[in-house]
Amino acid sequence: AQKITQTQPGMFVQEKEAVTLDCTYDTSDPSYGLFWYKQPSSGEMIFLIYQGSYDQQNATEGRYSLNFQKARKSANLVISASQLGDSAMYFCAMRESSYSSASKIIFGSGTRLSIRP
């Protein structure tokens, strides 16, 4: 069965520093997709970045990059030059059978990131 694990319940980081949020996953499906979402205190879920299991390169989106280590089944989110507005909950999620629109997505328990000025 698919599983997502985020082992850091909370993190404090100084503004402008880089931060890495950990995510490990478990699946027996060779085709899967990994997502990171940001959830500010207002509650909306904001999509940040996606990595497919067959993608050769690590995904990047502006200040966000995904450190994808397939053999270790980890998909850590790296935020460069953190900003005060990055303070939020961050969720890692996975979709098995990534080419099927009917496959479901499961979420990890989240990491609360707090940026110190």
Next chain:
Amino acid sequence: EAGVAQSPRYKIIEKRQSVAFWCNPISGHATLYWYQQILGQGPKLLIQFQNNGVVDDSQLPKDRFSAERLKGVDSTLKIQPAKLEDSAVYLCASSSTTFSGGKSYEQYFGPGTRLTVT
């Protein structure tokens, strides 16, 4: 492009009462999801529709929760009767069934409905 709409945004009810939430997905999105997010936890999938058919409802407490998606567009999630442990944010999301290359059916979320059961 309009986003996923949900109403109401907030609802307070007493236990054993009933409540209904409404979701309107992004136009053209065939897949619709309802999640329950308890404070401090990640979202848990309750039910997933593709068009007006149910794809997955394995985690829906069917003795008290029901959901429908008539005509494959809007959806309603109902709880009857509510329990204290149903207090949570109920998130609706939608996604396209057209493979978008790198993003594999990215989900778009609505603002959620915060339910408090007293």
